[in-house]
Amino acid sequence: MANPEHLFTVKVVTNSGVIYDHLTSIIDFRAVDGQRSIQFNHTPLLTPLAIGEVTVKRSREMSQRVDHIAVNGGYLEFSNNVATIIADSAERARNIDLSRAEAAKERAEKRIKEAEAKHDEQSIARAQVALRRAVNRISVYNRYKH
Known part of the structure; x- marks a missing residue:
């Protein structure tokens, strides 16, 4: 089981409001300068996002759940163990x-x-x-x- 102290919050926000808000152990995303990953206690970051997939790996007891989100541009800001994606548009895979x-x-x-x-x-x-x-x-x- 993941140690709760090693999880951080991921929020995805569009002009429609918050479409995603969960704890995670790691997120992978495409910035305009390439593929990146963030884990707990990552250095603060502000980066523009390319059109691409964001994967959020959430630890749940003995299994890992992965959420997939289609993000169509925007920005990702990470500080104080909170990753906030402000997207032009975004959809969870299950809602596409x-x-x-x-x-x-x-x-x-x-x-x-x-x-x-x-x-x-x-x-x-x-x-x-x-x-x-x-x-x-x-x-x-x-x-x-x-």
Whole structure:
């Protein structure tokens, strides 16, 4: 069993409110400069997040539970053994609607093709971000379900 003194709090907040708030032994996430992990008593940190998955490993007696969260940009701040993720948008894997995510992926791919035909670089860039977000949600959902 994990020692309670070696757990820390993870909160994920969006403009809709707090979507996640648990104790953890370690979190893994993608910052804009690469993959990172945080454990108890990590050095204070403020870093921008890339579109990616956040995994939260929660110790429960003899087993480890892992929560998967699709995060679409934002910031992670860690201090005093509290990790706060302020995300542009985020969804726990168990709450992702796969058919909605797949439809968003198809829409983004269609918008990219249309923007490329018009040589509209700004629209291409926006559609590519939408595509990365949709693919991230699908990927997190699939990892959670398997």
